[in-house]
Amino acid sequence: MSYYPEILFALFILPGGSLGKSLDCPTLSTTHCQADCLNIPNDIVCEAVDDEELTRLLGQYANTSTSPLRLTIRKSPLLHLSHQLFEPVIPHLWDLRLESDTIVNEIPSGSFEGLKNLRSLDLTGNKIAHLHAGDFAGLTSLRGLKLERNPLIDLASGIFDGLPSLQCLDLDDNALTCDCKLMWMKNWAVNHPKLWEDNKEVYAEAKEDCDGDIPDCEYPPVMKDRNVTEIPADICDDFLTDLDCLDLQSEHCRTHCDNWTPVSIQCTNVGFEELHGLLSRYSRVVDRVLRLDIAHSKNLILNETLWFPVKDQLIHLNLNHGRYTLKQGTFAGLSKLLYLEMDDCEIGNVPVGAFTGLTALKGLTLDDTEHIDEGAFSPLKSLACLKLDDHDDHGLCDCEMKWLGKWMGGHGGLFADRVLMYEYSGLKVFCDGDAVDCTQKTREELC
Numbered sequence: 001m002s003y004y005p006e007i008l009f010a011l012f013i014l015p016g017g018s019l020g021k022s023l024d025c026p027t028l029s030t031t032h033c034q035a036d037c038l039n040i041p042n043d044i045v046c047e048a049v050d051d052e053e054l055t056r057l058l059g060q061y062a063n064t065s066t067s068p069l070r071l072t073i074r075k076s077p078l079l080h081l082s083h084q085l086f087e088p089v090i091p092h093l094w095d096l097r098l099e100s101d102t103i104v105n106e107i108p109s110g111s112f113e114g115l116k117n118l119r120s121l122d123l124t125g126n127k128i129a130h131l132h133a134g135d136f137a138g139l140t141s142l143r144g145l146k147l148e149r150n151p152l153i154d155l156a157s158g159i160f161d162g163l164p165s166l167q168c169l170d171l172d173d174n175a176l177t178c179d180c181k182l183m184w185m186k187n188w189a190v191n192h193p194k195l196w197e198d199n200k201e202v203y204a205e206a207k208e209d210c211d212g213d214i215p216d217c218e219y220p221p222v223m224k225d226r227n228v229t230e231i232p233a234d235i236c237d238d239f240l241t242d243l244d245c246l247d248l249q250s251e252h253c254r255t256h257c258d259n260w261t262p263v264s265i266q267c268t269n270v271g272f273e274e275l276h277g278l279l280s281r282y283s284r285v286v287d288r289v290l291r292l293d294i295a296h297s298k299n300l301i302l303n304e305t306l307w308f309p310v311k312d313q314l315i316h317l318n319l320n321h322g323r324y325t326l327k328q329g330t331f332a333g334l335s336k337l338l339y340l341e342m343d344d345c346e347i348g349n350v351p352v353g354a355f356t357g358l359t360a361l362k363g364l365t366l367d368d369t370e371h372i373d374e375g376a377f378s379p380l381k382s383l384a385c386l387k388l389d390d391h392d393d394h395g396l397c398d399c400e401m402k403w404l405g406k407w408m409g410g411h412g413g414l415f416a417d418r419v420l421m422y423e424y425s426g427l428k429v430f431c432d433g434d435a436v437d438c439t440q441k442t443r444e445e446l447c
């Protein structure tokens with residue numbers, strides 16, 4: 001009778017009906033799993049668990065409890081996901097969370113087969129890159145599905161079709177390539193607006209709500225920070241054949257061959273020969289305008305020879321985060337270029353003549369530049385947007401940059417936000433201007 005007061009105490013503080021379950025739970029805990037049966041659903045949380053330990057534990061659970069179960073498995077790369085693993089608890093499993101790199105690249109085929117009572121599936125923060133048809137087949141009770149923070153590249157068409165109860169879908173923070181293959185998702189997203197709402201209750205006893213999130217795009221660059229509903233309607237029109245497209249890929253560059261205007265080429269760590277060769281092939285195969293994004297290419301020399309093959313096609317050049325030396329004539333010949341981005345390039349000096357030939361240029365971003373020669377901007381007859389913000393270094397506020405203060409005063413219109421650079425298929429590309437923000441006093445004190 002000595003335990004009697006404890007039971008009374010438990011009755012007093014615990015939600016009704018949970019007392020019986022609290023008694024059989026401690027025996028379920030194992031080396032890598034903690035069981036907590038105070039609430040509905042019961043909780044089992046495992047970390048670094050393997051197949052054997054989990055199989056034994058779930059078998060035991062099925063023998064001792066008929067209550068709904070929430071199973072959380074974290075950081076368990078040794079686990080081989082399969083439906084056999086969950087089989088003993090199929091009737092009870094309401095809520096399954098597989099988190100933190102427990103699943104790498106893809107979900108083993110059939111892992112969730114038969115989980116007909118599952119209400120919530122949380123796959124946040126894994127390394128799932130591909131979702132295949134059938135990955136969620138048979139989850140007829142599933143109301144909430146979270147796939148955020150995975151490096152998802154592609155989603156098989158119709159992947160969410162077999163989920164008649166789905167109320168909330170979270171696809172935030174992935175790395176989707178929004179090309180023709182994802183066109184189905186655009187139509188599907190538009191037809192299922194309720195899935196993207198916030199604060200959805202997944203089931204009454206769930207301890208947290210689900211915030212739906214429409215998938216954002218990462219690639220191609222023009223789709224970055226846009227969502228799937230913005231994929232242009234004509235993206236799947238015939239453009240380049242597979243063979244031509246293959247010819248436009250190279251070791252460090254990827255060409256997006258859907259019906260993009262401009263066509264997009266993205267390179268990382270590319271060198272002069274490789275890029276020059278690719279641009280030469282491009283000009284022979286494609287007669288469209290081009291956007292070129294070059295990232296982290298330390299050894300690339302920029303000069304007139306490099307651009308020459310695409311001088312009549314290149315309209316947007318993004319060199320952000322690169323390390324380049326600008327010389328006279330670096331961009332010579334690019335008379336169609338509309339937008340040149342050079343943010344965070346730590347440019348030491350912009351000499352007179354660096355922008356010679358850029359007669360059509362509407363937007364220039366140059367933030368993080370140490371020094372600009374007076375007169376360097378004079379070839380830019382069409383300039384409508386200039387970004388010069390240099391919050392990191394104050395070179396542009398030095399005494400010898402005094403001319404810039406006066407020049408900016410006469411060109412105030414260049415520093416507005418959202419200046420349109422170009423527009424194709426309803427996709428607009430904007431430039432955000434920004435003036436150098438040094439007080440007049442700083443320059444005067446220095447001079």
Ligand SMILES: *[C@@H]1O[C@H](CO)[C@@H](O)[C@H](O)[C@H]1NC(C)=O
Nearest residue numbers: 055056057058059060061063
């Ligand atoms: C569950 O119960 C069955 C039947 O009594 C028994 O054979 C099995 O070993 C039990 N499983 C576990 C994991 O305790």
Ligand SMILES: *[C@@H]1O[C@H](CO)[C@@H](O)[C@H](O)[C@H]1NC(C)=O
Nearest residue numbers: 196213214226227228229230
């Ligand atoms: C997706 O993009 C469209 C078009 O810009 C926008 O209206 C909508 O709000 C975006 N949806 C979400 C959830 O961000």
Ligand SMILES: *[C@@H]1O[C@H](CO)[C@@H](O)[C@H](O)[C@H]1NC(C)=O
Nearest residue numbers: 272273301302303304305306
């Ligand atoms: C541009 O650089 C490449 C590679 O270093 C070189 O072969 C070529 O002659 C240069 N062209 C000009 C115009 O300087």
